[in-house]
Amino acid sequence: MSLPAVLAVLQVDGAPQSAFQMIVGGTLPTQLVLLILLAFSVASWWLIFHKWRQFREVRLQGDRFLEQMERAQRLEDAYKAILALPDSPYGRVFRQGVNFFSELRPGALRDDTPTERGLSLTQLEALRLVLEKEEAEERDELAHGLTWLAVIGSISPLLGLMGTVIGVMNAFLGITAAGSTNIGAVAPGVAEALVTTVAGLAVAIPAVIAYNHFVSRLNLVSGELEGFSSEFIGTLAREGRV
Numbered sequence: 001m002s003l004p005a006v007l008a009v010l011q012v013d014g015a016p017q018s019a020f021q022m023i024v025g026g027t028l029p030t031q032l033v034l035l036i037l038l039a040f041s042v043a044s045w046w047l048i049f050h051k052w053r054q055f056r057e058v059r060l061q062g063d064r065f066l067e068q069m070e071r072a073q074r075l076e077d078a079y080k081a082i083l084a085l086p087d088s089p090y091g092r093v094f095r096q097g098v099n100f101f102s103e104l105r106p107g108a109l110r111d112d113t114p115t116e117r118g119l120s121l122t123q124l125e126a127l128r129l130v131l132e133k134e135e136a137e138e139r140d141e142l143a144h145g146l147t148w149l150a151v152i153g154s155i156s157p158l159l160g161l162m163g164t165v166i167g168v169m170n171a172f173l174g175i176t177a178a179g180s181t182n183i184g185a186v187a188p189g190v191a192e193a194l195v196t197t198v199a200g201l202a203v204a205i206p207a208v209i210a211y212n213h214f215v216s217r218l219n220l221v222s223g224e225l226e227g228f229s230s231e232f233i234g235t236l237a238r239e240g241r242v
Helices: 003-010 019-024 028-071 075-083 089-104 121-143 146-178 183-238
Strands: none
Touching: 028 075, 028 089, 028 121, 028 146, 028 183, 075 089, 089 121, 089 183, 121 183, 146 183
C-alpha cells in the first residue's frame, strides 16, 4: 500500500488526528492514568522548585558562614560574628557545639575568664555526639521531599506502561468487535495506548534528574557540616580547651 493510501485510511471519520484528541476521546482508564500523571507532574515540579530554592539559600548561607569563620581569630570572635548572621544549618551546628561546650565549661568563652583545664575524653566524646546529632537533623531537614521525587520518578513510567497495556487491550477488543484488522482500525487504539507511556516518561525524567542533582547537593552539604564539626573540635584543641 502506498503512503497516500495509508494516509487516506488513517484519516477516516472519527479517527483522532492529534494527541489532544486522543486524550479527550480516550477511554476512562486512559484518562484516569493521565490525570494521575498530571498530578504527579505538578507535585514534582513544585518539589523541584522548592528544593532548588532551599539548596540555593543554604549555599549562600554557607558561603557567608565560612567567610565569617575565616575572619575570626578565636572561637569567641567567631561566636559573636555567627550570632549576627541569618539562621542556617552551619550556624545551628556551630551554636549547638558552642552551647554544649559552655555547659561543660561555664563562662569559658568570656574574654575575662582564665583558661581552665581541657575537656575529658568522656566530655569530648559527648561533644562529638552532640555535633553528629545536629548534623543528622540538618541532613534530614534538607532531605525532606526528596523521597517523593524518587517515588514519582520510579512510579510514573509504571503507570504509563499500565495505561498502555490497558489501551492495547481495549484496541484488540475493538478490533475483535469490528471484525477488521486494517491499519485504520488498529492505529488509533495503539496510538492512544502509547500516549500514557509518553506521559509517564515525561513526568519521570525531570523527577529523576532533579533527585540525583539534589542528592549530590545534599551529600556536599553533609560533608561540609562533618568537616566543620571536626574543625570545631580542632579549634578547641588548638586553643587549649580540649
